[in-house]
Structure formats: structure tokens, C-alpha cells
Amino acid sequence: MGTPATASARSEGSLNSALLSFRPNGVEQALEIDTRSSLLDVLREGLGLVGAKKGCDHGQCGACTVHVGGRRVLSCLTLAVQVEGCDVTTIEGLSRADGALHPMQQAFIDHDALQCGYCTPGQIMSAVACVREGNATSPDNIREYMSGNLCRCGAYVGIVAAIEAAASKLQGPA
Known part of the structure; x- marks a missing residue:
């Protein structure tokens, strides 16, 4: 280094x-x-x-x-x-060039996965990686993958729901 x-x-x-x-x-x-x-x-x-x-x-x-x-x-x-x-x-840089929100950003809004918003950018960036790396297969897997991202407000239930919802859109139908 x-x-x-x-x-x-x-x-x-x-x-x-x-x-x-x-x-x-x-x-x-x-x-x-x-x-x-x-x-x-x-x-x-x-x-x-x-x-x-x-x-x-x-x-x-x-x-x-x-x-x-x-x-x-x-x-x-x-x-x-x-x-x-x-x-x-x-x-x-996550949203699309036309200004539309990334599906994960929209899912966080739709599932009330934020409160104060301080941790939200980091949560969303980790959530996108969670889906991309194939770790959004169950609520337990999501919680484990996201365990390095802390939310002092306790919006974890909404965060897991948002990731599950966005995962289906980002991965497409099975």
C-alpha cells in the first residue's frame, strides 16, 4: 500500500x-x-x-x-x-441515467426500510451486493449477509423485506 x-x-x-x-x-x-x-x-x-x-x-x-x-x-x-x-x-451512481431509482432504492421506500436515513446508503449498497452475489435466497441468509450494516433505528424488518422484494425484480422469475 x-x-x-x-x-x-x-x-x-x-x-x-x-x-x-x-x-x-x-x-x-x-x-x-x-x-x-x-x-x-x-x-x-x-x-x-x-x-x-x-x-x-x-x-x-x-x-x-x-x-x-x-x-x-x-x-x-x-x-x-x-x-x-x-x-x-x-x-x-446507483440510480439510472434517466433519474429513475434503482429497484433496491425503490424497495427501501416501498417497505419503509429506513427511518433517520443515516445508514440507508450503505444498507442499499450492501443490499445490491447481497442480491448480485446470490445471498438473498432466504430471510436468514439476508440477515447474515447484511449483519455488517448497522441501523440504530432498528429498521431491520423493513430492510429484509425490501431486499426480498428487490431480489425478485433484479433476478427475474425463477
């Missing part, structure tokens, strides 16, 4: 900065960053993509979940230099 191979170029005069090139939500970006910066901080502070939340900043709550190369990651634990050349999807 932090080796010259993980970032495009080093800035002159600073051993702690690097040029990071990646594609958040399909948009090519090149930023000079501190090599010690988390992906979460670069997304929120560098790019203004504030959907991923800084909950615990220790990888224990899941509020910062995003997808890197199609896999869910905790952005608070991911060094930004690790996403060099990668596609990164945040909650802001």
Missing part, C-alpha cells in the same frame, strides 16, 4: 501525495491526494459525493459501503490509492 505502483504519479516535493485516477460513478477523475487518505474522505471531501457516511470510521457499521470493481467495500478502511484505475459506485 502506498507504493509507487498504486498511484499514477507522485507530486514533486511531497512523499505523501499522489495523483489518483479512477472512475467514481462512471466519471473519470484525476485528483492529487494525500496517500494516507481513505476512499471515504476522497469521495466526501474531494468530490462532494456525500452519500457514503462516516459512521464509526472503524469498519464496524457499514454506513460507508460503496462498490469498487463491483465488490462491496468499506470505504473508511480502504486507502484511496488502492482504487487507482478502478470503477467506484456510490449511492449517487
Whole structure:
């Protein structure tokens, strides 16, 4: 981590900065960053993509979940230099180009799977990965897969119902 191979170029005069090139939500970006910066901080502070939340900043709550190369990651634990050349999807990039909500976003609304909303972006990003990875086969499997995403309001019943409903739409009829 932090080796010259993980970032495009080093800035002159600073051993702690690097040029990071990646594609958040399909948009090519090149930023000079501190090599010690988390992906979460670069997304929120560098790019203004504030959907991923800084909950615990220790990888224990899941509020910062995003997808890197199609896999869910905790952005608070991911060094930004690790996403060099990668596609990164945040909650802001989940909806369709025409503005229509992703089926998982709509299911969260339809099933009252949120209360205060703080954890919701991370919950939705994990829920999409849950379905994509084939783990939405039963309520027990969903609960197990989603156990890394905490909701202080206790909207878990709605979250499981939303994932079940969206899974049928995302996977199609059996």
C-alpha cells in the first residue's frame, strides 16, 4: 500500500501525495491526494459525493459501503490509492441515467426500510451486493449477509423485506 505502483504519479516535493485516477460513478477523475487518505474522505471531501457516511470510521457499521470493481467495500478502511484505475459506485451512481431509482432504492421506500436515513446508503449498497452475489435466497441468509450494516433505528424488518422484494425484480422469475 502506498507504493509507487498504486498511484499514477507522485507530486514533486511531497512523499505523501499522489495523483489518483479512477472512475467514481462512471466519471473519470484525476485528483492529487494525500496517500494516507481513505476512499471515504476522497469521495466526501474531494468530490462532494456525500452519500457514503462516516459512521464509526472503524469498519464496524457499514454506513460507508460503496462498490469498487463491483465488490462491496468499506470505504473508511480502504486507502484511496488502492482504487487507482478502478470503477467506484456510490449511492449517487446507483440510480439510472434517466433519474429513475434503482429497484433496491425503490424497495427501501416501498417497505419503509429506513427511518433517520443515516445508514440507508450503505444498507442499499450492501443490499445490491447481497442480491448480485446470490445471498438473498432466504430471510436468514439476508440477515447474515447484511449483519455488517448497522441501523440504530432498528429498521431491520423493513430492510429484509425490501431486499426480498428487490431480489425478485433484479433476478427475474425463477
